[in-house]
Amino acid sequence: MMRNQKQQEAPEPPPAAPGNESAGEAAPLVIADKVKGALRLAAVSPQAGRLGLTPGMALADARARIPHLRVRPLDAPSDQALIERIAEDCDRFTPVVALDPPHGLMLEITGCAHLFGGEGELRKQLLLRYRKAGFHIHASIAGAPDTARALVRFSRTPYVRPGEDEAAVRPLPIAALDIPDTTRTALSRAGLKIIADLADRAQVPLAERFGQVLPLKLRRTLAREIAPVHPRRIVPICAAERRFAEPIAASADIDATLADLARQVADRLSERREGGRAFEASFFRTDGVVRRISVETGRANRDPRALLRLFHERMETLADPLDPGFGFDLIRLSVPSADTLETTQVSLDGAANMKHALADLSDRLSARLGPRRVAHFAYADSHIPERAQRYAPTLAASLRPTRVCARPRSDPGDPPLRPSQIFDPPRYVSAFAEVPDGAPIKFGWRRVSHIIAHSEGPERIAPEWFRDPDDAQTRDYYRVEDRHGRRFWLFRAGLYGESATIPRWYVHGMLA
């Protein structure tokens, strides 16, 4: 069984803009925030820390000690955004990256370390990358997420060998258990100061006295139990990636890389007897910007050529083209979603080939125009005209509900009773009609007056009382033809005499 390796990365203090550091040599920097009406230090720079300032201290006290203190207000949203950006960039180390509030990240590195030459090497590369960018950062690797968190915050032990997790955390203070302050205080009063004081005690009395959270946190911190990690992004079913010592920027290189990755991914999917329903290419720029481009397919697919075509369609129509900047040092192709796809033999079945050809066409069109713009008709069984049909994206084909066929309501030889074109929403018109339910005699729309020559109706369609709001109105539909042969589908919303307001008229569609 593989050992679960958790890595905690904790930039500390909360990253200010990396450039600030040099300018800050003159005066120590603190970040202040209002807590219960009083300004308190939310974070302190290393320099300020060396002068004895700690987070939580009242700003007034800090000022009293160090008059030339530089104070900046806390900007939580920007901090959050920065953490998210770092998390995004950490995707280059492992696809399983979780936020660990307030300022931590949790990386699941099982199975990834070998790409970097071992766990220690991975940690080193990670620290180097972010320290170079000006962050103060610490990282610990342990066998369980809570263990790693405790270590990075309270002992900064870089690395715990498999099986030694418990020994590593025993000397830590109970605060490392990540428990509520009240519990911590209660434990201190009871004379329990470090984890070792608790580790060997029976759990039941502990739970009875201090609540269920304590034994749970204890088990997790001692790596007796592994807490689930909630990654920020969907963990792909499979992926292939390529790293470059010399970042690449030329589109030919990028294409070649994608082609290579597509083949690798296809092989992996083939082993799994699956085909992807969605693919995502991630381009990691040296400066930490990650660009992701995804395509979807209407049916499970693992044909590298089809895949490349989809990516080309997509990339050609990007509103914001792919910008390599100083180059990409990592390109990954991952498959977030897949379906079963048996190994296909060269099919002699023409109909199936046709179906596939059409599916591939709609995939390419979806990639270029956007998935919502390529659709099939889908139906719902309803009297309400706009509810009776919708446009179902072909990419979501497998999600399509059972079909209710569009069957003609009229008899053959009779004119269609429904329009071939429908307006959503219906367009307001002004109409003259006999009350209460006569067909319009004329109506005005888009500054043209239409004199009605032939008409039929009303077709009365009442709201679906179990679905529509109470004030939904009954509609009377009329099929009308003006003197020039233009055929419209009009309706009056509401019945005369039913409400105080005068019913309004709309055009809901046109007939051929």
Add this chain to the structure above:
Amino acid sequence: MSAYTELVAATNFSFLRGASHPRDMVLTALLLGHAGLGVADRNSVAGVARAWTALKDLRADGLPPAEKVRQGGGPGEFVWVESEAAQTLDSKAVKERANAFRLLVGARLVFMDGAPDVVVYPEHRSGWGRLCRLLTLGARRAKKGACELVLDDLLEDPHGLLMIVMPEGDPGGMEGRLQRLARRAPGAVWLGATMHRRGDDRRRLGRLREAAQRAGVPLLAVNDALYHAPSERDLQDVLSCIREGVTMETAGRLLEANAERHLKPAEEMERLFRDAPEAVEEIKAFMDRVEFDLGQLRYEYPEEPTPPGYTPQAYLEELTWRRAQWRYAGEVPEKVRGVLEDELRLIDKLNYAPYFLTIYDIVRVAEDKGILCQGRGSAANSAVCYALGITAVDPAAHDLLFARFISEERREPPDIDVDFEHERREEIIQHIYERWPSSGGHSGHGDPLPSQIRHSRGGQGSGTD
């Protein structure tokens, strides 16, 4: 009062289709000022008795007082009708209207062979018998509760029936059958036209009119009502869902698109049928053809075979006294004797003897076969029932008064339920079918009994009425 009458109205006895109780249909038609109402349920005449009782109450009492109305729901009570007419009419006016109001009783025959529904009203008493026989035929052919008929069943002998053919969808599909029916029963076939605001109503009306002309039958304006007021559309939708076994969300077009299937004011119907005023006028002609009135049936019960020289009443009395001797071991107590005399007098007055004889016959058959049975119901707690062995409750011991349960005022038939041993109930039912092979048919009486027995078969109750 207008001449308009809705000739195709279903009640909640059209199971899971009609949404209103017969009495609400009658009351609404009355308040709308209609000349009458034609009640026609799906392959059943079960609802017409309720409609009839409701009309009689209105004739006798006028509109029920408000406090009685508010209780609602119970037997003999009306639900309130939101009608302006209800506010302005006094009890006398309602009574007058009720007395002039004509209740047509019939059934809507629904066929298995794709033929259009035919709403049938008996022209006179023999027609009623024929209708009941037809329904019994369908019921016997079908599994529990259903009724299986084909158009040929009707064509075999449509004499004495007035028929309204109700086309569904494309009128072209039913023309052949309409013409066959019209040839078979000249002068007794109408083509029903509806204007449900389905868009192509007027075009369809035109086609129906042509089809009617080709077949040589008159066109008849109807609304094919499923409920008394538009507000009942919700209830009807729910019933449709139960019927089809679907949820509201998935029912879709199984539901009606609008709330048009209610009783409409005469002037509204006339306006809807302005392209074919003759179809509205034809209603009166149709009504004039119907002689039959449910009142004609009131005291007519299938004849019970009685020994020669006996009337049913004499035979019942003979039996009662003989069995009473046996029940009380030769010594009928004076108190019981008095009660028996009172009860027999009342039975005589209301002409219920055949009914008691019927029950007695069934119970005796059960006894012979060793099938356990037990009577109950309002009339069951009578000394006569005890004497006849229908019940085991000695009224002498319990001081129960039969007269309180059967009264002239209630104007309802006596009610005796008999529960049979569940496993052997079928034997009793078979006996009943043997005894009345074409119940209601041969005698031309069509008393509630056969339909009640049939109803009981379909239901899950353990009794046979």
Add this chain to the structure above:
Amino acid sequence: MREELAKLKAQLAAHEGLTGHELAGEELGARGGGLFSLGAKSVDAALGGGLARGALHEVLAETVLDTASASGLASVLAHRAANGRPVVWIRDDGVCREAGMPYAPGLAEMGLDPDNMLLVFARNGLDALRAANESAACDAVGAVLIEIWGAPKALTLTATRRLALAASLSGVTLVMMRAGASPIPSAATTRWSVRAAPSSPAMANAPGLPVCALTLQRHRAGPAGHTWNVELRRENARSNAGDSDDEIIRYDACLGDAPALSGGMVPLPSGRPHDAEPETAGGAGTAARRTG
């Protein structure tokens, strides 16, 4: 060579009362060639049996208000050409805005097959043209219907040549409907202009089957300039014999010669100028012309 042969066959068939459509059914294998009939005898006869498959045909809405009719006619042409294969229906946002969105219940009533359509909603003319090129290159497609509003820059003679080439290479028929625009030079094999025309009313003065005045403005292989009044019909009911439990009756959309109009409506003489009216004139302009 094969195309000519097919045309000859179609002509022969038309003489014998067979439609080119039925003929095409026999020759399903021979894609790219052949003609498809429109169903209206007078029009088919004038075309020598029908329109060419694997070619670009253009349909212009005479005025903005004729867009629904033009689209209806164009979709019938695409349906006839596709002969049971899928139709890719590309519509740009301008057409969606001005004429609405395709509505399957109504299309089914016209005898079209909405379940066999791939809908593509293009942002603009350029996207629509690119999607059309791509679709025309896919041999699983029966026909491509492309609907473009106005005169986008991308719609050039070259663009239409590219479409026509794609059509001829794959055998996929392209029908291009344009509304809110005047004709431009194009590589289309035929160009039609369509105007809504009064129907013969059904009973109770209900609007009857849709009627269009159809003018053949341009025809590479024959005379042009004639105008026909055609009805958009639904015909050839056939049940879905494939799976017996699902007896769906399907219909085919086709054109039919419109019955002569009562009430003194005079069909438009042929040879009138075919320029579409200015967009803003709308119905008013048309009204003036028709009453004149």
